[in-house]
Amino acid sequence: MKIVLGVLLALALSMAALAQSQDQSGSQGQSGSQPQGSQSQSGQMQSGSSNGSAQNMSGTVSHNGSNFTNDKNSHKYKVDNPETLKGREDQHVALVVQVDPDNNVIHVVQIEPPQ
Numbered sequence: 001m002k003i004v005l006g007v008l009l010a011l012a013l014s015m016a017a018l019a020q021s022q023d024q025s026g027s028q029g030q031s032g033s034q035p036q037g038s039q040s041q042s043g044q045m046q047s048g049s050s051n052g053s054a055q056n057m058s059g060t061v062s063h064n065g066s067n068f069t070n071d072k073n074s075h076k077y078k079v080d081n082p083e084t085l086k087g088r089e090d091q092h093v094a095l096v097v098q099v100d101p102d103n104n105v106i107h108v109v110q111i112e113p114p115q
Contacts, residue, residue, distance in 0.1 A: 054109050058094040065089045068106060077106040084108040 059070045065082040069075070071092075077099070079085060085093070085108060096110040 054096050054098055056094065056112075057097055057106075058092070060092050061085050061088050061090065063090055068095070077104055080105050080107050084111065 057068070057070050057072070059068055059072075061068055065085040065088070066079055068077050068079050068085075070077065080100075088111070094112040095106075095108055096112065097106040097108055099106050
């Protein structure tokens with residue numbers, strides 16, 4: 001019985017140490033890479049993008065939903081997941097996006113009410 005309790009205690013401590021080390025490494029490397037949860041959401045985004053963190057943008061969705069024009073600088077982006085904008089064609093929207101500036105592509109993470 002003491003052996004089983006000893007093994008369970010060792011397992012619990014090792015899991016806690018592992019979780020702590022993953023948390024520290026995730027917060028240090030987050031500035032230039034995508035957040036851990038975004039990889040599954042943005043399966044089509046390239047991991048080499050220079051700005052993997054989510055950004056807020058407001059602008060207009062194109063007629064076919066595959067392009068987005070940012071209000072701030074009138075920059076036009078290709079949308080890599082246009083199905084998320086279905087039903088919002090030719091409308092002004094506020095988005096949370098991940099930007100791939102090298103390819104001029106955005107990945108829509110969330111649609112928010114326009115402000």
